[in-house]
Amino acid sequence: MLVTGGAGYIGSHAAKALARAGHQVVVFDNLVAGHREAVKYGEFIKGDILDTAAVRSAMASHRVNAVMHFAAYLDVGESVREPAKYYRNNVVGALSVLEAMAAESVDTFVFSSTCATYGEPTETPITEAHPQRPINSYGESKLAIERALPYYERAYGMCAIALRYFNAAGADPEGELGEDHSPEIHVIPRAIDASGGGDGLQVFGDDYPTPDGTCLRDYIHVSDLADAHVRALEVLVDTRKPGAYNLGTGQPQSVRDVIGAVERVTGQKVPWTLAPRRAGDPAMLFASADKARAELGWTPRLPSIDAIVRTAWAWRQAHPGGYAG
């Protein structure tokens, strides 16, 4: 298995799940956002996915027969300010990986996609049949690859599954891996940091048409995501049936709910201030993951927000400075 972006948050958890399931893992990452210390399972190759020759060489030298592609940029706000950066890394980079696969006859691909490909939802929960109309270049960059996949499958005999994650959260329950983004853009680690006396949390808007006025999101534990990847790979190898699957719990939580969970788990207040709504933030995003349950046999094992926050909190306490500290 070649795991691009395997030194990052979700990829490192997936590498662990793959190794535990008996797969041989090779992590390929340029460490632009990842951490060498996060590669605890499998061999590490430092390289850039835009370097097709380097990706090919990693595949050939390790007799790779499948790829999980996590390497990408993922900050929605940044993608609005710097679309070129997102098209280059997320579109050109992914096409480079697919080109290397075609050249090396690697035919199995699991792709990190996102609920951002749906854009503003017209109905919730969101099923895989919901129209995909992204409202930022991040979502567009992922959708461009989803749309390319059927053509690559037909022409090069590949088979691919796209996994559309909702909000990845939490940390390895065994405490080996966790979230270490810089800057941190996700609400749970930010709320945890705020509870410890860091900068207060900003809540973007409290006048949405939701029960408490703050946005509703679907938080899915990172180890449950990792488990879904292993299942997707195994189903793909067995059935050769391409497809796309939502990965979420289907249980939406508001920003106020997240603050409440962090306060319960840490026993500390989360100071927060109200900030204006952010452009392009839908009021509610949550998944129907029925297809993944039915076809991948996947069920989230840590669906509760308190359980998710507990693992994130344990990681933060053990690693206050992230992997470096």
Ligand SMILES: NC(=O)c1ccc[n+]([C@@H]2O[C@H](COP(=O)([O-])OP(=O)(O)OC[C@H]3O[C@@H](n4cnc5c(N)ncnc54)[C@H](O)[C@@H]3O)[C@@H](O)[C@H]2O)c1
């Ligand atoms: N975190 C979420 O909530 C979320 C939600 C939906 C989808 N996703 C997708 O999941 C994937 C992983 O997200 P994450 O949260 O683990 O992000 P991350 O930033 O922690 O991990 C991405 C990894 O890819 C590496 N990388 C980036 N560009 C590279 C390049 N050109 N060559 C080699 N390596 C490169 C980075 O160094 C990093 O280790 C991304 O594709 C993201 O779009 C994440």
